[in-house]
Amino acid sequence: MSSLDASAAAKTESRNANRAMLAEFWFYFSQNRGAVIGLFVFLTLVLIALLAPLVAPHDPNFQYRDNFLTPPFWQEGGNVSFLLGTDAVGRDILSRLIFGARFSLFIGVVVVTIALSGGVVLGLIAGYFRGWVDTTIMRVMDVILAFPSLLLALVLVAVLGPGLVNAMIAIAIVLQPHFVRLTRAAVLSERNRDYVVAARLAGAGNLRLMFKTILPNCLAPLIVQATLSFSNAILDAAALGFLGMGAQPPTPEWGTMLAEAREFILRAWWVVTFPGLAILITVLAINLVGDGLRDALDPKLKRS
Template sequence: MSIQESNNTIVVSQLPTPFQEFRHYFCQNKGAVVGAIFISAMMILAIFANFLAPHGAAEQFRDALLHPPAWQQGGSWRFVLGTDDVGRDILSRLMYGARLSLLVGCLVVVLSLFFGVILGLVAGYFGGAIDAFIMQVVDIMLALPSLLLALVLVAIFGPSIWNASLALTFVALPHYIRLTRAAVLVEAQRDYVIASNVAGAGALRQMFVNILPNCLAPLIVQASLGFSNAILDMAALGFLGMGAQPPTPEWGTMLSDVLQYAASAWWVVTFPGLVILLTVLAFNLVGDGLRDALDPKLKQ
């Protein structure tokens, strides 16, 4: 609350809450709002796929192999987006695939963020040999292409959706470690941290109570972008046969299964690829909006 005096009249204005201020700056980015709406719609489709999908994910219709979309000649509204080479409804499989892709993205982001924050806090706060060792390992991981490293890990442990998720978690760690460490090095020099240290605060309290809450803004933005990277990398692993295995309705696997029909049946590759494109774009737009709303340097 702020009080202003003008012409002997006291005007009391209510200051916006942190959430209201965040919503104001986030909504100024129209692309971020569109991305958030798209992601919300995908989450609804994923959660209620059992009720919204017109057919089962693995249900086959032998009388409708490579059936075209409803608006194309020979199509039917029974299969709005057409069917694949074994007669499975593409729209239904995309809905069930959204559930799997969003779950994998959430799992990868949560695990990589958790372990990356811990290692980054330890490296930035304690420094010395611990910091040097952690950052040397991070530099080695960053020297290798992330997708190639994930492929090697999945090849060692075996192709499956869970092994692919753990591999993507491992390759995403360096970004969170470096980001957390950089933020900790800055915050550790603040007066409130030094005063808390003089007052006798322990290392755990300093790292998780005093320093970490002030480092969350860039981590939240990185996590939102990590969703798009996880979904895209999982689709790439599925396309290469190292992720989800058929007949699992995963977007990358859907592309891989019907690649040979791309010339004769365009819809079998167009719609899964389009969904991957729009989902990744939506998460990137939301990440830009979060950066605009959380970074004080961008606020006028």
């Protein structure tokens, strides 16, 4: 009976420990006011993207033939049914921005997932096994890093053919080396710690040591890098879209919207300003969250 009690006590204790870790994390994260604001903006964005069909006032691709280049509602000639105005073919900009959020977040998630998982595996292998494996992997990464990133992405897209999926793959490949280097550096500093030796003595094999023992202790810098890459991916995707190599019209992707609006910059400021602002705010918010994560995760590493 008493052993049952003890085991129940241990279970609650274990839950408490998790909760304490979370509480501590939130304490340090919330110290950084910018990060909290960033998180709030980002969550709002996610919500808008998820509820886009409900929130958006119009179909993003429907062309209102009577309303080419209608200015935002507060300007002369504006129309309250098109809050942020319309573009050159009469589509509602607000609705396109709202649906564009879906693409941007989707791009961020996919790119970071590909780059992170590939980068972590390569970095772990390089840092754990050292020797020629390490040298080979790192030299290849150095070669990738030696190209200007956008140029490399452009070349890759040119080879693979323009389109959103190919653009995401290209961006992921460009961002991957950063994850590899970061993981490798973290693994190098952890692999000779006593607890790794102890796990090896307890009989842990290479795979267990790499993924269960070492990797969880390398996560903090990776999480920070992942957030920053998330915004980078959105930015790069927008750039590729702007250059006509990313999402193809009439997709309401923010970069593509900018590209379509190029010729109207002087006549209708709103067609370029709002997509640009959307990109700016999103990237800024995510970067702020990344900073907050760094603050929250780094002191923990120093303490243990």
